[in-house]
Amino acid sequence: MGRTLSEKVWDEHVVRSTPGEPDLLYIDLHLIHEVTSPQAFDGLRLAGRAVRRPDLTLATEDHNVPTLDWDKPIVDPVSRTQVETLRRNAEEFGVRLHPLGDLDQGIVHVVGPQLGLTQPGMTIVCGDSHTSTHGAFGAIAFGIGTSEVEHVLATQTLMQAKPKTMAVTIEGSLPEGVTAKDMVLNLIAHTGTGGGQGYIVEYRGQAIEELSIEGRMTVCNMSIEWGAKAGMIAPDQKTFDYIEGRPEAPTGADWDAAVEHWRSLRTDEDAVFDKEIVLDASTMTPFVTWGTNPGQGVPLGASVPAPEDFEDVSDQVAAEKALEYMGLEAGTPMREVKVDTVFVGSCTNGRIEDLRLAADIIKGHHVAADTRLLVVPGSVRVRLQAEEEGLDVVFKEAGAEWRGAGCSMCLGMNPDTLEPGERSASTSNRNFEGRQGKGGRTHLVSIPVAAATAVRGTLSSPADLEPVAAPATV
Amino acid sequence: MEKFTTHTGVGVPLRRSNVDTDQIIPAVYLKRVTRTGFEDGLFAAWRNDPSFVLNNPVYAAGSVLVAGPDFGTGSSREHAVWALQNYGFKAVISPRFADIFRGNSGKAGLLAAQVDEKVVQRLWDHLEEHPGAEITVDLETRTVRAGEGVDAIEDSFDIDDYTRWRLLEGLDDIGITLGHDADIASFEAERPRWKPVTQHA
Structure with a gap:
């Protein structure tokens, strides 16, 4: 065999x-x-x-x-x-x-x-x-x-x-x-x-x-x-x-x-x-988490689920605890969830392609009022490559913070953390309670969702963005 | 490592599933360079809540934790095991452990006893009806026991044979492996030369 x-x-x-x-x-x-x-x-x-x-x-x-x-x-x-x-x-x-x-x-x-x-x-x-x-x-x-x-x-x-x-x-x-x-x-x-x-x-x-x-x-x-x-x-x-x-x-x-x-x-x-296990990619859509483990996710176009939506009793209890921790009401469209901080980086999404994609979406836009966008390259070489391509300028012009390399806000053990109650859209890998800082609330998202969310201040995809006006030609 | 044969101690009901390693000990507590002192970070966020089980004085001497499924998911931090041990836990009972946590437990001498979900439910009910009640975790016979008479709970738990043997004997893994040094050396002699190295002669 x-x-x-x-x-x-x-x-x-x-x-x-x-x-x-x-x-x-x-x-x-x-x-x-x-x-x-x-x-x-x-x-x-x-x-x-x-x-x-x-x-x-x-x-x-x-x-x-x-x-x-x-x-x-x-x-x-x-x-x-x-x-x-x-x-x-x-x-x-x-x-x-x-x-x-x-x-x-x-x-x-x-x-x-x-x-x-x-x-x-x-x-x-x-x-x-x-x-x-x-x-x-x-x-x-x-x-x-x-x-x-x-x-x-x-x-x-x-x-x-x-x-x-x-x-x-x-x-x-x-x-x-x-x-x-x-x-x-x-x-x-x-x-x-x-x-x-x-x-x-x-x-x-x-x-x-x-x-x-x-x-x-x-x-x-x-x-x-x-x-x-x-x-x-x-x-x-x-x-x-x-x-x-x-x-x-x-x-x-x-x-x-x-x-x-x-x-x-x-x-x-x-x-x-x-x-x-067999899945079909062609039916997949942008996906975000609503809860406190990476399995508690829904399509961006869906709403926050209710505990009774789950068959299993322990899933129901987990959902109830997660909703309470996350400060979310069942039935709220995910797109209406307001985000305080957007984190682009980590070993999940902190490589050069990730930064290129984020810059491409954010170019010509500005980070929403009351929202901060943290862009953290995964390594010094990723940072230098991004700077050579001018991506840092795109991020800074949009009002983002451009940082040095490290794990940063993925895990809450360095100075980059969420405050209690602060809500993030994060390209990292874990949305556990307190993962990004005590009391912090994490939604795991992709790079395009992170970039669009930074611009709109609520969980969004690039399709939700207003088209960037073409520069006036003479 | 100390030998583990059997342990009887106060059972602590933790009615939660998916207790990830960030709940067991948040990253901010991982900065020590020793193996001790991590008890201050154990379940740090939950310990602010007066109703959290470990804040009940009756469980102060708790040494057998009874948790829901998927205990220890997430990070590879062995600090999660050390924090439980530093606090005084000798054994954790759960219907399902995350792989890395279970491996770390075996290495560090914390018994991770996997039981049927119904057994956890019965232990929870028993401990809540009799706060401060003891649980026995017997590694020789692979059984958990609690209570007496008609309500007595006795069931088997799963642990792999090799880990059980190491715990019973209190063996040091590195010592065992170094006993196979000749095998390692002959394997190394056969490795392809194009395999990468981090230092060049």
């Missing part, structure tokens, strides 16, 4: 397999940041252990760093200690680090692909659940806890029970203006937050093939939001083109050998998945 993509990649990394025990899996790339690593390095130090493969390890600073005044010392002493601890650990254990101020600093899941370190067929881990992003290249990539970070540092392996396999086939083409983000929000509303639990998911089908690599990253990024162990997409010519020429990509004969191998990384025709 044939094998699925994930089974092929898994099998290539098994160091040791014994019945009754998890497989010992080799890790090709270990990404590290300041928040989930200090206790791991401490554990190594206590046991007198070294980092086994510093040359397969990369660190950067992203979670708690400020996006303003990033060239000055970090004001918050606790954040500063955490960042300084990472710097000391990297130095002591010989790990390559891209610190704040470095050209390659940025969100760890933006930096890996940008450097060309993320390649098909790899195993990639990081102490961050959005490591699933790297699956867009046909890698098995997943988030791990700090004990596992220590385990990988010490052994370059992980003990892992082999997950089940699932295929998510998205047929047809996405309509104009509907993005990868809408696709994945649609999917999560369909499956619920636990629907992917225990599975490595392969996204496939025409709509997935038609996505750009950055769009594929957006889809794989949110695999964890429906509970999947990892999400991955078979590599194709687009993948190879995206990697070729990047600083850490193979070259010459190595490139040819790599591509030859990468082309074999496809699910065999006779392979059987443990579960399959």
Whole structure:
């Protein structure tokens, strides 16, 4: 019987397999940041252990760093200690680090692909659940806890029970203006937050093939939001083109050998998945969340649901609690929900294509009164590229704030947070209670919805915007 | 890691599903560089609410948390496990755990016991009828027990064999893996040369 993509990649990394025990899996790339690593390095130090493969390890600073005044010392002493601890650990254990101020600093899941370190067929881990992003290249990539970070540092392996396999086939083409983000929000509303639990998911089908690599990253990024162990997409010519020429990509004969191998990384025709889901992209519309988990979403054109709309009792209770927290009335059209802050950025939607799309929509418009728009590039290189293309000017002329690179308002552990009761439309990945700041209310949205919402001040799509008047010609 | 065989302690009913890791401990509390002291951030937002279960003095010594399905979803932060442990919890009972949370629990020595949703419902009812009642979580027999007589609750829980064995023995994963060093070295010797590295000789 044939094998699925994930089974092929898994099998290539098994160091040791014994019945009754998890497989010992080799890790090709270990990404590290300041928040989930200090206790791991401490554990190594206590046991007198070294980092086994510093040359397969990369660190950067992203979670708690400020996006303003990033060239000055970090004001918050606790954040500063955490960042300084990472710097000391990297130095002591010989790990390559891209610190704040470095050209390659940025969100760890933006930096890996940008450097060309993320390649098909790899195993990639990081102490961050959005490591699933790297699956867009046909890698098995997943988030791990700090004990596992220590385990990988010490052994370059992980003990892992082999997950089940699932295929998510998205047929047809996405309509104009509907993005990868809408696709994945649609999917999560369909499956619920636990629907992917225990599975490595392969996204496939025409709509997935038609996505750009950055769009594929957006889809794989949110695999964890429906509970999947990892999400991955078979590599194709687009993948190879995206990697070729990047600083850490193979070259010459190595490139040819790599591509030859990468082309074999496809699910065999006779392979059987443990579960399959099929969705139709052509019926998808811009999708937004109304509640406090990523599965609580509806089309932008719909209204806030009522608890009694749900069959399951625990869904009803969850909806009731979510509506109360979100300060929403059932039956309110989503388009009437007024937003205070719009956040464009994060490992979900903070890459150059995202910023180009946002700038394209916002150009010639102005951010609504009483609304603020925060645009945060995912990495320093994304920021510099955007500035070279003049996107920063478009945003600033529209009244947006143009920031330095980092996780920013995605997670409320750096200075970019919501105030209690403040409502955001956010291109990030989690709308949990307090995620973006204590008492903050988050609606997850795509880039086009974020940009249009910033202009109108209520949840909107670009179709709701007044056409920009053409400049007068002489 | 300390061995875990069986634990009996005050059960705390947390009548919520989808308790994500941002609820267990918000990111702003993750800035310590130690493994201790995270109890201050445990359920931080909810603890401002006087009616929140942990604010009831009867649960002050709580050590077995009984939660709804999809406990520990979201972030990979092991701090969520540490916060529960630092506060005094030894075990969490839920019908469904998020993968990363369950993995982290096993590594850190917190027992994540998965039971049928009906068992959680019965435990909730029992704990609310008898606030401060104890629950026993027996890893050797994989059973949860509470109450006495006709109302006694006893049911099995799921945990994978390997994690159970490690918890019972209190084993250090890294030590086990380093025992397979020769396997790792021979795997490394066979890796293709075009695989990327972060440092060049």
